[in-house]
Every structure is written in structure tokens, then in C-alpha cells.
Amino acid sequence: MGVGYEIFEKFFAPSSIALIGASPVKGTIGRAIMDNLIERFKGRIYPVNVKYDEVLGFKAYKSCAELPETPDLVVVAVPAKVVPSVLDECGLRGVKAAIVISAGFKEVGPQGEMLEKELVSIARKHGMRVIGPNCLGIYDAYTGLDTIFNPSDRQSKPLPGDVAFISQSGALGAAVLDWLSEAGVGMSKFVSFGNAADVKEWELIEFLAYDPKTKVILAYIEGVEDGRKFLNSIKTAVKLGKPVVILKAGKSEKGMKAVASHTGSLAGSYQVYEAALKQAGAIVVKELNELILVAKALSWLPVPKGNNLAIVTNGGGAGVLATDAAELEGLKIVELSSEVKEYLRRELPPAASVQNPVDILGDAPPARYKIAVEAVLKDDNVDLVLVITLMQSPAFEPLGFVKELSTLVKSYRKPVVLASPGGSYTERHIETLEREVKIPAFKTPEEAIKALKYVFLWSEISKRHTS
Amino acid sequence: MGVGYEIFEKFFAPSSIALIGASPVKGTIGRAIMDNLIERFKGRIYPVNVKYDEVLGFKAYKSCAELPETPDLVVVAVPAKVVPSVLDECGLRGVKAAIVISAGFKEVGPQGEMLEKELVSIARKHGMRVIGPNCLGIYDAYTGLDTIFNPSDRQSKPLPGDVAFISQSGALGAAVLDWLSEAGVGMSKFVSFGNAADVKEWELIEFLAYDPKTKVILAYIEGVEDGRKFLNSIKTAVKLGKPVVILKAGKSEKGMKAVASHTGSLAGSYQVYEAALKQAGAIVVKELNELILVAKALSWLPVPKGNNLAIVTNGGGAGVLATDAAELEGLKIVELSSEVKEYLRRELPPAASVQNPVDILGDAPPARYKIAVEAVLKDDNVDLVLVITLMQSPAFEPLGFVKELSTLVKSYRKPVVLASPGGSYTERHIETLEREVKIPAFKTPEEAIKALKYVFLWSEISKRHTS
Structure with a gap:
């Protein structure tokens, strides 16, 4: 396959993980992700935060450079403006996979856009792959890797199963995750990929096409950068016997405007999209509840x-x-x-x-x-x-x-x-x-x-x- | 208004009611309706059954003739073949309103059709109005009159409110009632009118149009006998400021065939129906869940x-x-x-x-x-x-x-x-x-x-x- 499969594996099944911005303070994202990791993740956990020597019983590190090993994955939850320097440090340490949770990039305007370009060029320099920024990250039901920081009493997550779901919108993605869980649909992997600065939706679909745990792929998409690659990734999955279900937002003129102010994506004409998606073998659904309905049907029947x-x-x-x-x-x-x-x-x-x-x-x-x-x-x-x-x-x-x-x-x-x-x-x-x-x-x-x-x-x- | 308003009032707010086929035996319809009446109905209750002197603490009567007064309403739940004679007896006693729960009429073929014709001619002879046969009858949330005989642990019923619902299908009507209750929609009156041998859907709509407790009228319809009267009843309600929401089944060719084998109604072309209904001012919904959705919206907003x-x-x-x-x-x-x-x-x-x-x-x-x-x-x-x-x-x-x-x-x-x-x-x-x-x-x-x-x-x- 065309994508760096080994690096993508690290996103979902790392042996070790550094959480940059880890915190013991309740109500912070750094604390919520720590809690998730402690609860279910089986690999080694390294909290990184200049302010602490220890976070929730784990030795904490001032920076990535200090870590006793190069972590398979870093999760970055620090203010946007320090993200580039943090990533650079990780790159120097040899890190190849990073999830950037932090918001404040392309979606907030020209300044954020520049910051995002910087992020991408740092990633390229180090051969590092980055999911995000402005995302919730990943939930892997099998490995227990979980960066979704919503409180567990209001956000449930599916048990292991064969449905994968990728979402351009974090909040909506989390809501669907919650709903799928309630509906009893088992899940392999969830990715909230946010601004898709580096890792694109088509790479995720292609990766999932080859993922042995995944049988059905769901995607919430607002806009894509490279339509041809997107369609090809769908064709790959379908050829390998995996249905790809697409809920495409920005169907109407006003919807396209709303997309632009949400993720800054350009949503092309829906009719063109829809025809091309169907041609590629995608199952195109029109409403949110159909995502749940189709997931159940294709997973169980x-x-x-x-x-x-x-x-x-x-x-x-x-x-x-x-x-x-x-x-x-x-x-x-x-x-x-x-x-x-x-x-x-x-x-x-x-x-x-x-x-x-x-x-x-x-x-x-x-x-x-x-x-x-x-x-x-x-x-x-x-x-x-x-x-x-x-x-x-x-x-x-x-x-x-x-x-x-x-x-x-x-x-x-x-x-x-x-x-x-x-x-x-x-x-x-x-x-x-x-x-x-x-x-x-x-x-x-x-x-x-x-x-x-x-x-x-x-x-x-x-x-x-x-x- | 054109219909016998006073008689229709008796269907929903009788002072006295005779239940023909009343029974103490659990699992029978006669018992379930007795239970309902005892629980909430505030008028006088007369069980009628040749087999008993007493039913659940109420003196029972051998026939309508024996009753100490002419009941405002009789509810008939006896085998189809004895329904005509029972109704004739009630008519002789001066009864003007009857609900016939019993099935086994037009919906079972030519023999049942003859029985139904007999039922109608007896009703006409006595100037008696009949709801049914082959129906669940009435639920009035205000008066507590309730002939819906499904067990209360599996069939809930809405609290008093302003939505009325009439249904040609009993089972579907009951399911919608259950759902409306769960959804918190308050209801005035529910009528499962079954074969509509005598009282027609248009009469019920016209009655509800003038009913001060009703603000919104919902109807599940498979086919109507007199399209013009049906449309006129809708116009009347709309003119009086009450929305009429129609879910019309038998939209497709196969659906029309299914209607014929269900209630024996002739479902005309849906396109013609839909255009005429909209012209008359009806709100036409296409799916079952829209009935619930519209009820909430029109009742609450x-x-x-x-x-x-x-x-x-x-x-x-x-x-x-x-x-x-x-x-x-x-x-x-x-x-x-x-x-x-x-x-x-x-x-x-x-x-x-x-x-x-x-x-x-x-x-x-x-x-x-x-x-x-x-x-x-x-x-x-x-x-x-x-x-x-x-x-x-x-x-x-x-x-x-x-x-x-x-x-x-x-x-x-x-x-x-x-x-x-x-x-x-x-x-x-x-x-x-x-x-x-x-x-x-x-x-x-x-x-x-x-x-x-x-x-x-x-x-x-x-x-x-x-x-």
C-alpha cells in the first residue's frame, strides 16, 4: 500500500506514548487524556509538563528530549503557539507519530494558518506524521489508546468491533461515537482528524482498508483537498471488500458557507461529489441517523x-x-x-x-x-x-x-x-x-x-x- | 356542524357505559376493558355477560334489556356472529352510541362483509351510531374512557393534552399512542375506527374540529370511501385553526395491494390523494416518525x-x-x-x-x-x-x-x-x-x-x- 503503514500502526497501537501537556488538574484536557490512558492503555505512559515532576503517580518530564526512550506516539495538548517548537523537539528525539489536539490553527484565520504551515514543515523535516491539529484524536477500542477528552459519564465509547469511523468534526464525531456505543455497534478505530494539516482523510481510509480489525468504514467529511486521492482510497477499500459510508456535509449553498467558517475547507458542488463518490463505490448517506443505521446493518448482517x-x-x-x-x-x-x-x-x-x-x-x-x-x-x-x-x-x-x-x-x-x-x-x-x-x-x-x-x-x- | 354532535359526545364522555362481553377472566378483552374502566372511568359501569351475576365487584346483567338505565354508550366485545343481535337489543333499549371491538367483518371476506352490512342496517334502524367494528375503540385522556385493551405494562397512554389522533389501523394506532406517551405529548382523544362501517373518518375529523380540547388532529388513513367529505372535514378543521396531519398508507402499488388485504379499503393513487389533501390544507407526512415529530412541534410551539x-x-x-x-x-x-x-x-x-x-x-x-x-x-x-x-x-x-x-x-x-x-x-x-x-x-x-x-x-x- 501507498502510505507509511508502519507509522500509521503507531498511531493506534503504540508501545509507548508521551502526553505533552499532561496535567493532574481536573477539568484540563491534559488531565482527561491522562485519565483515559491510565484506565485502559497498556503501553508505557510518559507525562510531559515543565510544571510537574509527577502526574497522577507517573514520573513527569520537562520535555521530549528528557524521555528515557523515543515514544512511539506523542499527543500534544498545549497552546497553539508553542506547538511548533514542541513538535520540533519531538522530531529531534526521533518521534515519527504525533496527534495534535490543540486548536487555534487554520480554523481561526490567517495567523493560525501560518502556524499550521509551520507545523507541517516541521513534520516534513523530521519525517514525522501528524494527525490534527484542532481534533479529538484517536480512540482504538482494541489497544485502549484514547485521546477523546470528554468526561466518561457523558461520552461513552463503543466496545471492540469491526466498524471504523473517521470524522473531520471532533464534536460531531464524539457525538456519533457516543451514539454508536449506545446502539451497541462495536468499533475498531475512531479518528477525529481535524484540520488534516498532514495526515489526510484519504490516507486514513486507505490504512483502514488494510486494517484486519475493520470491516466497515464510516466517514464524516466536510471538504477534501485532493478529490482524486480521496476517491482512490475509497476504491481501494471497496476492492478489498470493505464498504465505505460517507456523510458529506455542505450539501447546500449555505451549508458550503458554513463549512468554510467551520473547518476552512472548500466544499465543492455536492452533486459533483455525490456522483463521483457513488462512482467510486461509496455508500453516500444524507442524514446523521443513517450513519448509525448503516453501521449496524453492515456490521451485523x-x-x-x-x-x-x-x-x-x-x-x-x-x-x-x-x-x-x-x-x-x-x-x-x-x-x-x-x-x-x-x-x-x-x-x-x-x-x-x-x-x-x-x-x-x-x-x-x-x-x-x-x-x-x-x-x-x-x-x-x-x-x-x-x-x-x-x-x-x-x-x-x-x-x-x-x-x-x-x-x-x-x-x-x-x-x-x-x-x-x-x-x-x-x-x-x-x-x-x-x-x-x-x-x-x-x-x-x-x-x-x-x-x-x-x-x-x-x-x-x-x-x-x-x- | 353537520354531524350528530350530541351522539359523538357520548362516545367520549358517557355518564354510563355497558360493556357487552365483560369478563373476570384474565387475558380476555372483556376483562382488560373492565380493568381500564374501573381504573379511570368516572361514570356508571354495567358489565353485561350471560355467564356472570357479577364481574369484578360490579353487578352483571344478562342483556342490555335488563339494565337499570339506558347506557350512554355500549362497548361490544363478543364474537362477530352475535354482534348484530346484540346491537339490535341495544337499539331496542334506546342506545345511541356503540363501539364494536369485535373483528371478523369486512376484513375477513364476503361472509364478514355481509355481517357488516347487517350491523350497519341495524344501527340505521335504531338511529344508533357505531364505531368499528374491528377496532380498539377510544381513549379519552380527560374522561378516562378507555377501551384499548393492551396490557398497561406494555401500552402506555398519553396524559391529557391537545393532540387528537384517529387511526384506521388499531395495532399501529396503539403503537403510536404508546410512542406519543413516551414522547411526552399530551392527548385529547384517540379513536381506532377500524372498518368504519358506520362512523367515518371524516365525521371524526369534523367532530374534533369543533372539540374545544383538541388543537392538533393526527390521522393514519389507508383508504377513504368518500373523498369529498374527507377533504371537506379537513377544510373545516383548518378553517377553525386546527392543523390536520395525515399519514396516508398505501402510497405505492404494492402498498395499495397490502391495504386491500388489510382493511379491505380501496387506496386510490397516492399522487392524487396527496395533491388533494394539500389543496384542502392538510399537512401530509410520509413516515411514521414524522407523526410524533409533528405532534410535538404543533402542540408545543x-x-x-x-x-x-x-x-x-x-x-x-x-x-x-x-x-x-x-x-x-x-x-x-x-x-x-x-x-x-x-x-x-x-x-x-x-x-x-x-x-x-x-x-x-x-x-x-x-x-x-x-x-x-x-x-x-x-x-x-x-x-x-x-x-x-x-x-x-x-x-x-x-x-x-x-x-x-x-x-x-x-x-x-x-x-x-x-x-x-x-x-x-x-x-x-x-x-x-x-x-x-x-x-x-x-x-x-x-x-x-x-x-x-x-x-x-x-x-x-x-x-x-x-x-
């Missing part, structure tokens, strides 16, 4: 053969809404095979509908779900299954349902998702189902259909692009 | 003067996404007045953006939110305000924030909504904000923008249609 959908529901109305959504999203409400229909006619109550959507009626117990869901999973005509449960029904029995569905989903390699509109009882059981069975579960038929659409879309893309 | 939007955010990325969504939905990211911009430049940190979206930076405490939100609320150029909080930030202080925002929202009569992407910490505080301040709060900028779009749309409709 097998790749379907086609877009033939069967719906099993205990409520006719929700089945109709799902049917509408399916047609809108390009999924096909398939004609079930005559054997399956005959079987269902025999096994289900007379008032049930054995057409697709299969309506197993409001009084359906788990056993009836088993009959219908298994029948459609067995049907060779069916590629995708949506199960709808209106859990308010007295006949619904959550434990039995989860058990039946769990067994079925494990036995048939077809994507199954759930839709369950409702309140707190429903929400609780949706969570159980997601946690225990890893079936993507949503409050609306429309979201569930979108999840299926995206796994189908990925199956189409991978047929076209995968080598 | 004042009517705006125009579509000029200001955004205040502690994260640039989320501000960009909101800007994109606003342009897409037809809201205008307004140029703030020069006084406001100067004021913000003076009061906010130098790195903040005083353009719209106003970026008050990741370290914004509640006091900074107050400065910015109050400034844009005061700006005559601004009609609508979106506040974005990335609550993962260490500087965010939820109690202070809720207090500041609450005071501001009460002082300025402009719609304000919140967007806060994140996990469980964020969700908890979103709920607090909604409960305590009645500010519609969403996990994504896109949903928040939609809420504002709909209040703006309503302001436009009401300008055009209100007398």
Missing part, C-alpha cells in the same frame, strides 16, 4: 443475494407502511413461492394473510412468528426479511420471541431486521434483541427498510467493484 | 411569522448538517442583523462564529448559550431558532442549560427546538428538557429542522385557509 423482501407482521398497518417504504427504496415485495404460501395457509389462522406482507395477526404468539419467519427464510425467492412486532399486543411474549428469532437468524444466512413502533416497553425489548441477537431493530418500518436497502446496495457495489 | 431560521451550536459540524437540512426543507438561514452580530462579536470568544449558524464553540457553558440564543430571539429578522448542544462536551452543564433555555423560550414567542446527537447521557437530558420546558428535542439536526419546517408550513396554511 450478512450480504444478501438480491433485493427480494419478505415482511412478517402482527399488524397490517405497519406492514403497509413497510411496503410503501420498500418500494420507495428499491426493494421488491416478492411473491412467495406457492409451497410457502400453502404451508402458511395450513399453519396460520384463517384470518391471517399469507401474501407478502405475511400478516400473522395481532394475537400472534412467538410460535406463530417462528412458523412465518422460518417459512420465508426458507423460501428461495426471499433475500431479505423484515419482521414487524407491535409489542403492545397482549399475545406478544418478548423472551420467547427473542429466543425464536435468535435461533432462526443463526440458522439462515439472510439479513433480518426488526421494526417495532412504541414507547418504553418496546424500546427496552428492542435493546435486548439488538444486544443479544445483533438483529438491527428500529422504531419505524421506514428505518428498518433503509437498513435493508443499504445491505442490498452494498451487495450490488461489491459485485461490481470487489476484485 | 407557537406559530412562527416566517421561515427565517437562526442556528446556535456548540459544534460546527452539526451546524453544517442543520444548514443543509434547512435549505433542503425550505427554511432560510437568515442574515442576522448587524446589531446582533456586533453584540455577539463583543460577547462571544474571538474564535466563535457570529454568522448564522452562530458557533459558540465546544467549551460553551450555559451562560454563553443564553447570550447567543437570546440575541437571535431578539433579532427581528429571525422567526425560528434551532439550538444544537453536543452534550459530550466537558463545558456543557445540563441543569444550567435547561434553566437558561426555559426562561428564554417563555419570554419570546418564537419556536425553538433542540438537536442533540449522542447516547444515554444525551437522551436523559433531552427527556428532561422536553418534560420540563416542552421544547421539542431530537437526536439529529435533520429531525429538528423537520419539526420547524412543519410549524412554518402550518403558519402558511393557516394564513391561507383560516377564516
Whole structure:
């Protein structure tokens, strides 16, 4: 691969790390990152701060020069104006990887821009790679490296898994991280890359394309400097069998202006972007919640053969809404095979509908779900299954349902998702189902259909692009 | 008004009610409705069942004829085939309002259709109005009348408020009721009207148009019999200043087929429907979650003067996404007045953006939110305000924030909504904000923008249609 893979490895799995600006003072970024490292990072930790001899029980150093070894990674959280000199010192010490958390660069105007240019030239001089500045840095769920300095009671972080996420916006990235964690999506690596002064988004995507822990790549992008390299990195990932999901901000004219005042990026015409991204094999999502939805779907579901959908529901109305959504999203409400229909006619109550959507009626117990869901999973005509449960029904029995569905989903390699509109009882059981069975579960038929659409879309893309 | 208003009143606020099919046996519909009535209904309750002398402490009667008075309302929950004779008996007793819960009519085929015709002719003969059959009936949050028989641990119901909801689908209606309750939306009346054999959806809308407890009318519709009357009822409500929000199922070809096998309704071309509905002044939503979103927005927010939007955010990325969504939905990211911009430049940190979206930076405490939100609320150029909080930030202080925002929202009569992407910490505080301040709060900028779009749309409709 084209990027310095060994250096990039150091960003995520360093053996040793120096935190420049480490602090024992609560409420400081230097303290929050120290806390994170102490809690989970397994390598050697070197706090660096001229003011202290010791930080939270770790011997502290005045500068990078004094360290007993060259750290694999330095994390810089000091005021912007001293960042260049600090980086220069690190470079002289032989450091090859640095994350600059500090803000106050390109995003604040011409003076910051000059400072950022200086930062880049120092990095180049030493052959050092820099993530940032103006970023939250990295969370690696496997190695425990974590520079996200938000308080842990308000910012949760996903368990190890196969979804990677890179974000041009730190705050939004952290919010998505928090949401992914809440949604039970496992993560490999998160990178808030900020101003991308040195390490670019395309390098991260290319690195993740080769990362064995990563199966799905998500990216929040405002603007890119080199469109061709960006598209090539996506092509590389897709060719290697990894979906790349892009949420591109700055879609509208005013949105592009807002991008300029946020990260100083130039956001080109969205239509041009979108067409090029799709051409390269990216999955382009339009709204924030789709990032979460797609992450779940691509991480948890097998790749379907086609877009033939069967719906099993205990409520006719929700089945109709799902049917509408399916047609809108390009999924096909398939004609079930005559054997399956005959079987269902025999096994289900007379008032049930054995057409697709299969309506197993409001009084359906788990056993009836088993009959219908298994029948459609067995049907060779069916590629995708949506199960709808209106859990308010007295006949619904959550434990039995989860058990039946769990067994079925494990036995048939077809994507199954759930839709369950409702309140707190429903929400609780949706969570159980997601946690225990890893079936993507949503409050609306429309979201569930979108999840299926995206796994189908990925199956189409991978047929076209995968080598 | 055109409908028998007095009879309709009896459906929601009867002084006495007979439950035909009342039962002490757990798990039966007759028992569940008895439980509901005993718990909250304040009028006289008469259980009717040939099998019992007493049901749950109430003297039971063999038939309607035996009752000590003519009940204002009967609720019928007996097998379909005996419904006509039961209704005939009630009619002879002078009953004028009946809810038929029982299924097994038009929706099951030709035989059921005949039974339904019989039901209608009996009702006509006695001048009796019938809601249903094949429905869940009514929930009136004020009078406590409640025939929704789902178990209370899995089906919650909204507190008294000003949103009414009628649903052609019972199960979906109940799920929405549950969701509205969870979302903290107060409700006046809910009607699951099932097959609409006698009482039609247009009559319910017309009744609700005149109902002093109702401010917003929601409707889930699969198909209507008389399009002109349906549209006229919407016009009536709109003319009286009440928004009518329609979720119409059967939008696609397959969806129309699914409707036919669900309620036996004929769903006409959606495009024709949609155009006619909009022409009549309805707010047409496309997805289930929009029903909840619009209910909150129209119930809680004042009517705006125009579509000029200001955004205040502690994260640039989320501000960009909101800007994109606003342009897409037809809201205008307004140029703030020069006084406001100067004021913000003076009061906010130098790195903040005083353009719209106003970026008050990741370290914004509640006091900074107050400065910015109050400034844009005061700006005559601004009609609508979106506040974005990335609550993962260490500087965010939820109690202070809720207090500041609450005071501001009460002082300025402009719609304000919140967007806060994140996990469980964020969700908890979103709920607090909604409960305590009645500010519609969403996990994504896109949903928040939609809420504002709909209040703006309503302001436009009401300008055009209100007398």
C-alpha cells in the first residue's frame, strides 16, 4: 500500500506514548487524556509538563528530549503557539507519530494558518506524521489508546468491533461515537482528524482498508483537498471488500458557507461529489441517523443475494407502511413461492394473510412468528426479511420471541431486521434483541427498510467493484 | 356542524357505559376493558355477560334489556356472529352510541362483509351510531374512557393534552399512542375506527374540529370511501385553526395491494390523494416518525411569522448538517442583523462564529448559550431558532442549560427546538428538557429542522385557509 503503514500502526497501537501537556488538574484536557490512558492503555505512559515532576503517580518530564526512550506516539495538548517548537523537539528525539489536539490553527484565520504551515514543515523535516491539529484524536477500542477528552459519564465509547469511523468534526464525531456505543455497534478505530494539516482523510481510509480489525468504514467529511486521492482510497477499500459510508456535509449553498467558517475547507458542488463518490463505490448517506443505521446493518448482517423482501407482521398497518417504504427504496415485495404460501395457509389462522406482507395477526404468539419467519427464510425467492412486532399486543411474549428469532437468524444466512413502533416497553425489548441477537431493530418500518436497502446496495457495489 | 354532535359526545364522555362481553377472566378483552374502566372511568359501569351475576365487584346483567338505565354508550366485545343481535337489543333499549371491538367483518371476506352490512342496517334502524367494528375503540385522556385493551405494562397512554389522533389501523394506532406517551405529548382523544362501517373518518375529523380540547388532529388513513367529505372535514378543521396531519398508507402499488388485504379499503393513487389533501390544507407526512415529530412541534410551539431560521451550536459540524437540512426543507438561514452580530462579536470568544449558524464553540457553558440564543430571539429578522448542544462536551452543564433555555423560550414567542446527537447521557437530558420546558428535542439536526419546517408550513396554511 501507498502510505507509511508502519507509522500509521503507531498511531493506534503504540508501545509507548508521551502526553505533552499532561496535567493532574481536573477539568484540563491534559488531565482527561491522562485519565483515559491510565484506565485502559497498556503501553508505557510518559507525562510531559515543565510544571510537574509527577502526574497522577507517573514520573513527569520537562520535555521530549528528557524521555528515557523515543515514544512511539506523542499527543500534544498545549497552546497553539508553542506547538511548533514542541513538535520540533519531538522530531529531534526521533518521534515519527504525533496527534495534535490543540486548536487555534487554520480554523481561526490567517495567523493560525501560518502556524499550521509551520507545523507541517516541521513534520516534513523530521519525517514525522501528524494527525490534527484542532481534533479529538484517536480512540482504538482494541489497544485502549484514547485521546477523546470528554468526561466518561457523558461520552461513552463503543466496545471492540469491526466498524471504523473517521470524522473531520471532533464534536460531531464524539457525538456519533457516543451514539454508536449506545446502539451497541462495536468499533475498531475512531479518528477525529481535524484540520488534516498532514495526515489526510484519504490516507486514513486507505490504512483502514488494510486494517484486519475493520470491516466497515464510516466517514464524516466536510471538504477534501485532493478529490482524486480521496476517491482512490475509497476504491481501494471497496476492492478489498470493505464498504465505505460517507456523510458529506455542505450539501447546500449555505451549508458550503458554513463549512468554510467551520473547518476552512472548500466544499465543492455536492452533486459533483455525490456522483463521483457513488462512482467510486461509496455508500453516500444524507442524514446523521443513517450513519448509525448503516453501521449496524453492515456490521451485523450478512450480504444478501438480491433485493427480494419478505415482511412478517402482527399488524397490517405497519406492514403497509413497510411496503410503501420498500418500494420507495428499491426493494421488491416478492411473491412467495406457492409451497410457502400453502404451508402458511395450513399453519396460520384463517384470518391471517399469507401474501407478502405475511400478516400473522395481532394475537400472534412467538410460535406463530417462528412458523412465518422460518417459512420465508426458507423460501428461495426471499433475500431479505423484515419482521414487524407491535409489542403492545397482549399475545406478544418478548423472551420467547427473542429466543425464536435468535435461533432462526443463526440458522439462515439472510439479513433480518426488526421494526417495532412504541414507547418504553418496546424500546427496552428492542435493546435486548439488538444486544443479544445483533438483529438491527428500529422504531419505524421506514428505518428498518433503509437498513435493508443499504445491505442490498452494498451487495450490488461489491459485485461490481470487489476484485 | 353537520354531524350528530350530541351522539359523538357520548362516545367520549358517557355518564354510563355497558360493556357487552365483560369478563373476570384474565387475558380476555372483556376483562382488560373492565380493568381500564374501573381504573379511570368516572361514570356508571354495567358489565353485561350471560355467564356472570357479577364481574369484578360490579353487578352483571344478562342483556342490555335488563339494565337499570339506558347506557350512554355500549362497548361490544363478543364474537362477530352475535354482534348484530346484540346491537339490535341495544337499539331496542334506546342506545345511541356503540363501539364494536369485535373483528371478523369486512376484513375477513364476503361472509364478514355481509355481517357488516347487517350491523350497519341495524344501527340505521335504531338511529344508533357505531364505531368499528374491528377496532380498539377510544381513549379519552380527560374522561378516562378507555377501551384499548393492551396490557398497561406494555401500552402506555398519553396524559391529557391537545393532540387528537384517529387511526384506521388499531395495532399501529396503539403503537403510536404508546410512542406519543413516551414522547411526552399530551392527548385529547384517540379513536381506532377500524372498518368504519358506520362512523367515518371524516365525521371524526369534523367532530374534533369543533372539540374545544383538541388543537392538533393526527390521522393514519389507508383508504377513504368518500373523498369529498374527507377533504371537506379537513377544510373545516383548518378553517377553525386546527392543523390536520395525515399519514396516508398505501402510497405505492404494492402498498395499495397490502391495504386491500388489510382493511379491505380501496387506496386510490397516492399522487392524487396527496395533491388533494394539500389543496384542502392538510399537512401530509410520509413516515411514521414524522407523526410524533409533528405532534410535538404543533402542540408545543407557537406559530412562527416566517421561515427565517437562526442556528446556535456548540459544534460546527452539526451546524453544517442543520444548514443543509434547512435549505433542503425550505427554511432560510437568515442574515442576522448587524446589531446582533456586533453584540455577539463583543460577547462571544474571538474564535466563535457570529454568522448564522452562530458557533459558540465546544467549551460553551450555559451562560454563553443564553447570550447567543437570546440575541437571535431578539433579532427581528429571525422567526425560528434551532439550538444544537453536543452534550459530550466537558463545558456543557445540563441543569444550567435547561434553566437558561426555559426562561428564554417563555419570554419570546418564537419556536425553538433542540438537536442533540449522542447516547444515554444525551437522551436523559433531552427527556428532561422536553418534560420540563416542552421544547421539542431530537437526536439529529435533520429531525429538528423537520419539526420547524412543519410549524412554518402550518403558519402558511393557516394564513391561507383560516377564516
